[in-house]
Amino acid sequence: MDALVFDSVSHHYGRLRALDRLSLTVGEGEVVCLLGPSGCGKTTALRLAAGLERLQSGRIEIGGRLVADGGRDLPPEARDVGLMFQDYALFPHLRVGENVGFGLKHLPAAERERRALAALERVGMADYARAWPHTLSGGQQQRVALARALAPGPRLLLLDEPFSGLDQRLRQEVRDATLHLVKASGAATLMVTHEPEEAMFMADRIVLLRAGRLVQVGTPVECYFKPADAFAAGFFGEVNRLAARVEAGELRTPLAWLPAEGFSEGEAVEILVRPEGIRLLPPGDAAGSGKVEARVIAARLLGRSSLVHLSVEPAGAAPLHLHARVPGRFLPDDGDIFSLDLDPAQVFVFPAAGPIFREGAGRGASGEAALAAAAGAGSAATVREP
Numbered sequence: 001m002d003a004l005v006f007d008s009v010s011h012h013y014g015r016l017r018a019l020d021r022l023s024l025t026v027g028e029g030e031v032v033c034l035l036g037p038s039g040c041g042k043t044t045a046l047r048l049a050a051g052l053e054r055l056q057s058g059r060i061e062i063g064g065r066l067v068a069d070g071g072r073d074l075p076p077e078a079r080d081v082g083l084m085f086q087d088y089a090l091f092p093h094l095r096v097g098e099n100v101g102f103g104l105k106h107l108p109a110a111e112r113e114r115r116a117l118a119a120l121e122r123v124g125m126a127d128y129a130r131a132w133p134h135t136l137s138g139g140q141q142q143r144v145a146l147a148r149a150l151a152p153g154p155r156l157l158l159l160d161e162p163f164s165g166l167d168q169r170l171r172q173e174v175r176d177a178t179l180h181l182v183k184a185s186g187a188a189t190l191m192v193t194h195e196p197e198e199a200m201f202m203a204d205r206i207v208l209l210r211a212g213r214l215v216q217v218g219t220p221v222e223c224y225f226k227p228a229d230a231f232a233a234g235f236f237g238e239v240n241r242l243a244a245r246v247e248a249g250e251l252r253t254p255l256a257w258l259p260a261e262g263f264s265e266g267e268a269v270e271i272l273v274r275p276e277g278i279r280l281l282p283p284g285d286a287a288g289s290g291k292v293e294a295r296v297i298a299a300r301l302l303g304r305s306s307l308v309h310l311s312v313e314p315a316g317a318a319p320l321h322l323h324a325r326v327p328g329r330f331l332p333d334d335g336d337i338f339s340l341d342l343d344p345a346q347v348f349v350f351p352a353a354g355p356i357f358r359e360g361a362g363r364g365a366s367g368e369a370a371l372a373a374a375a376g377a378g379s380a381a382t383v384r385e386p
């Protein structure tokens with residue numbers, strides 16, 4: 001039995017459609033991240049699950065029990081959920097221990113205190129039970145809010161951007177601790193985030209949304225290596241974009257000729273190549289192999305990897321600017337020449353008029369229109385019609 005089920009849930013604010021027939025599940029003990037750009041409907045979905053927003057259409061079940069179906073809505077306190085908000089929403093007039101005991105009011109005072117203290121112990125905050133919330137740091141407030149959400153032992157935890165108030169360094173530490181606490185608690189978790197890396201760190205499965213619609217559901221590995229469309233591919237990491245058209249059954253790009261299976265002759269496609277999918281070989285390796293040569297424009301160490309800016313200059317066409325990412329320290333000189341090899345697992349081909357171009361170009365649009373749309377979408381690399 002699933003801990004949470006959304007069945008074709010739609011939601012409007014006036015004329016704005018915030019969610020469009022969203023279906024998803026969260027299994028028992030599973031951590032699912034709702035991921036997507038700002039305004040795609042993530043918080044609306046979470047609020048509907050919590051019962052903080054009236055369901056307009058569709059059905060929501062928690063632990064096999066119908067909690068909302070557009071006709072009736074169970075109130076939040078009857079849903080067996082633990083909530084944690086972006087700003088933690090600790091009650092300023094209650095001490096830390098009383099905050100954590102808030103959801104345990106049905107218990108006798110002594111039992112309530114014991115359970116609140118146990119929850120605080122789990123997050124390493126037992127010494128602060130008598131403190132006032134405003135005297136705590138952001139990281140400590142986050143831990144108290146998590147303890148409050150976990151204290152009643154809910155079946156489902158709903159976390160809305162739980163790390164967004166923390167600085168980068170603390171965030172990594174806190175999200176690691178949160179993942180282990182949540183997993184140890186056994187509660188199923190639906191967590192909202194707009195950061196792909198955070199979702200990949202936390203999630204057993206990711207639900208990717210765009211403009212209120214489901215784009216893809218999958219494990220982090222599936223989402224990264226088998227993106228459903230160009231938007232999904234670009235959302236999970238930087239990509240080099242190339243435009244091409246199917247010619248004589250192949251996709252002829254300045255980098256490589258690729259098989260055009262599944263596409264029809266003359267069809268315009270968009271080819272996305274992750275920077276780590278471009279391998280740099282010594283220039284000699286290009287001899288007679290048909291591999292393309294590239295010139296280094298700049299190379300920068302980014303910590304665990306290096307980013308190499310490359311220029312490919314095909315005869316009779318505008319140069320192509322590409323990014324290659326190489327593990328560790330790899331800093332060739334400007335002007336160095338390499339031959340390029342593509343890792344097929346990091347190359348994705350989609351119809352040029354696919355979702356990312358819908359607003360800008362429309363299906364069957366010219367390569368130029370698609371390129372203009374790609375530029376508007378913040379593409380990483382300069383692309384050109386081959």
Ligand SMILES: Nc1ncnc2c1ncn2[C@@H]1O[C@H](COP(=O)(O)OP(=O)(O)OP(=O)(O)O)[C@@H](O)[C@H]1O
Binds near residue numbers: 194
């Ligand atoms: N109470 C409201 N009244 C009117 N419009 C709303 C309301 N709440 C949200 N919206 C709109 O609905 C859309 C979805 O909002 P929602 O907060 O669910 O998105 P989100 O993905 O959580 O965004 P963010 O990451 O910025 O918080 C947005 O366009 C937002 O402006």
